[in-house]
Amino acid sequence: MIHDPELLDHLSTLPVKSFDGKVHRATGVSADPTAASSNGGRWSPPDVSVLYTSLEPDGALAEVAYYLALLTPLPRKPLRLHEIETATNCTLRFLRSDFPALGLEEELYGLRDYAVTQRIGAAINFLGYDGLITPSARWNCENLTIFVDNHPLDNKLNVIKSKDVDWQDWAKANSIL
Secondary structure, eight states, X not given: OOOOHHHHHHHHHSOOEEEXXXXXXXXXXXXXXXXXXXXXXXXXOTTSOEEEEESSHHHHHHHHXXXXXXXSSOOOSOEEEEEXXXXXXXXXXXXXXXXXXXXXXXXXXXXXXXXXXXXXXXXXXXXXXXXXXXXXXXXXXXXXXXXXXXXXXXXXXXXXXXXXXXXXXXXXXXXXX
8 A cells, every 4th residue: 555655744743652551342242352353444444453442441332332233133142341451652642633634524533434544544554553542433532443563462462351241231321222
């Protein structure tokens, strides 16, 4: 993939931080919560492996429940909510106020058109960053996207605890269903 040189330059000037803390991830009950996805998503084109997590438990549930609510018939199986201890070395943080400089329109952020965000994610991965903290499109919190190919193998990625959640009950209680 050819990356936009102006985007690469802009990303290269942003402050970089490390992250060390707990994140949350909702998965199917038999899924490995530390397994990366390379299917494509908001911040990753299909060839970039990422681990999508949230800094809040409800943020993790909201992301998955939103997509499950689009299915017909609605899945009945519960979700498993995991608390994961992790660390990143080279992480960018985007606030909503950063969106215009990145070419993102805030009012379109929650839509499923990922062309702009995937282009940004591909550039972040290309530059070697191992994390990106962004506002959640589904909950009032931040998410941490871990770029797995850049995440050092010796950095923490430990599941601390897990619990099953009836996602439909949760979604109804939070006006997603």
